[in-house]
Amino acid sequence: MEATLPLVGLLAPWAVSAALAWTLRGPGRLAGRLTAAAGAISLCAAAWLWLNALGGFAFTAGPGALFRVDGLSALIAGCIAAVAGLAMLPWPGMEKGPADPGRSRVFRIFGSLFTLSMLVAVTINNVALMWVAIEATTIASAILIPLHRSKASVEASWKYILIGSVGIALAFAGTVLAYFDFVSRLGRREDALNWTLLMEVAPTLHPDVLRLAFVFLLVGYGTKAGLAPMHTWLPDAHSEAPAPLSAMMSGVLLAVAQYAIIRWKAVVDAAGGPAFTNQVLMALGLLSIAIGALSLVRQQNYKRLLAYSSVEHSGLICLGLTFGPAGVFASLLHLLNHSLAKSMSFLLAGRILARYHSSDVDRVSGLVRTMPATGPLFAAGVLALMGLPPFGLFVSEFLLFRAGFASGHVMAAAAALLLVGVGFVGLAGHLARMLHGPAPDGVEAGERGWWMLAPLAMSVIVMVALGLLLPDVVARLIGRIAEAITT
């Protein structure tokens, strides 16, 4: 179905926002409002696509159906638009001091481009152009990491761009191999790299070559998704980046990389059955959960804690994909829940950092008293990430483990469950130390910028709603996606 307008509505605002941030140099207020407006338009378009994808339709736009949105695209595009809209608000933790228009201008330019390339990656129909868009996310976000120039952030951005670029280059090698398989079977065609066509002809392709391609693709996109052992850049980049960027990188950039893996898995499975892809995904997933969970116990820096928790959850999402249709359902629900909880927690961590001037768990105490609203909200975010009810992550983790046991992967599910328990204990201990106890000297009590907390309180409400009700619009969409990619 042609749907040019919603797609333009989804993508164009971010291009316009980047261009305006580039040209408008004056005081940041106007540019900030324009960016917020762009986020709102984009979110409306994403909501429209989401609601209309419920019927199982796919929407195309552009010459030769260049863009195509189906349920999976709509799900991730919704996460991106929501999280980016939230992160691009003028966060007080972003600027050091109120008057720093230069830095927030750079953030608005590259933050908008970053969001745009993520949205293009999940809506474009061509696998190679999707690769181009995902590579562009690396470049746009790497520029923003050393925004507060410090030794640690320069080092983090170097590690990020080097490991990220090398990883993503391998994903391109995988794409070339898949294209080669296509060409040697069906000849050269301009649209050979479209998802729709690839899925159609996948049963006639060579499973051997596609498996080799999948290894490259998984290592490549897995690097971006923070899967162990390619995750080494992630804790550094996510903890040294400015808070709103961390929120976007941890909340939705990982989801974009998972999107690429899910799509390619479907193609390779259609060619040679899911046994091979399940094996490698399960191995990487379990390793990621193990490394993430064990690091949660050792870490002493709360931004790094959140980053390692992303490694753990990324592993869980991967593991869920191997547990049959019910597991895919749980995985996608987990992806949605994690986007919300993680982005909110990182934004709050930015506020805490701005107040305490330290990201050390030991230096932060008495959070409930010094920041009476930020503290409890942060606690809610971390409790959600620990997988406690009534938050959505509890439901998705429960469904995921149930799918694991039901599909006969008892050992894998039990091991993951044990590791998640270890991570739970680690996070709980750190959180308790931060919330209670006497506040350190020189940290003033009270809350500034109350209105900024309203959207975050909203995310908590959504997270609880996802946990208690599992709204029909969410369950139906994810159900359709799971059905589409596992058959």
Next chain:
Amino acid sequence: MQGLFSQVAVMGSSGVLLCGLILLWRRGVAAYITAFTWQSVVLAALTAAVGYFGDDPQLYAVAVLLLAIKAVAIPRLLRRVAQRFTAGREPAPYVNTGTSLVVSGLLVLLAHAAARPLEAIADVPTRAGMPMAMGLLFISLFIIVSRKMAITQVIGFLMLENAIALLAVLATYGVPLIVELGVFLDALMGFLVMQIFLYDIHDTFSSADVDVLKRLRH
């Protein structure tokens, strides 16, 4: 004609691979940059040759872009960085020269094994070069992980890109032009950002040796 084409493909890809091997036994950033430049020139020539024999004029445009970006623009920028802050010779890598050469020999063997299913299904005359593209891919990865200087890692990454471009041109006579353009744009932007970071690392740490980047290792 087919025989000649196949020979040209094998010669060209061997040349590209050999230029990559130079990094393993030479010491000195200037030599690395020269090796990378020559590698790009050979790759561009091979791309044009595949365009000629395979009758695909689009590849001429790709070859020109390759020459302009990877054989002229990027080496020039690299030289400027190198002159700014290297004493010429890089510190000893994590793996010594002898071992590196043995490892790379093994990697080329591994590449032959990995490329076997590819060669089995390929009907293009260029298929014999594919293991060499794979070999260069593995060797570039090895160079990136075994070297200590940031600029050497960047050169390793650029060679990795060349390896993938070589694989694409041998296996499928190049990816569609629109994709090729996107890839070039990303490669150029990525390199420019890396170059900025090279200066940043030098300014904040007063050294281009990534051994000093240890603050975050835990």
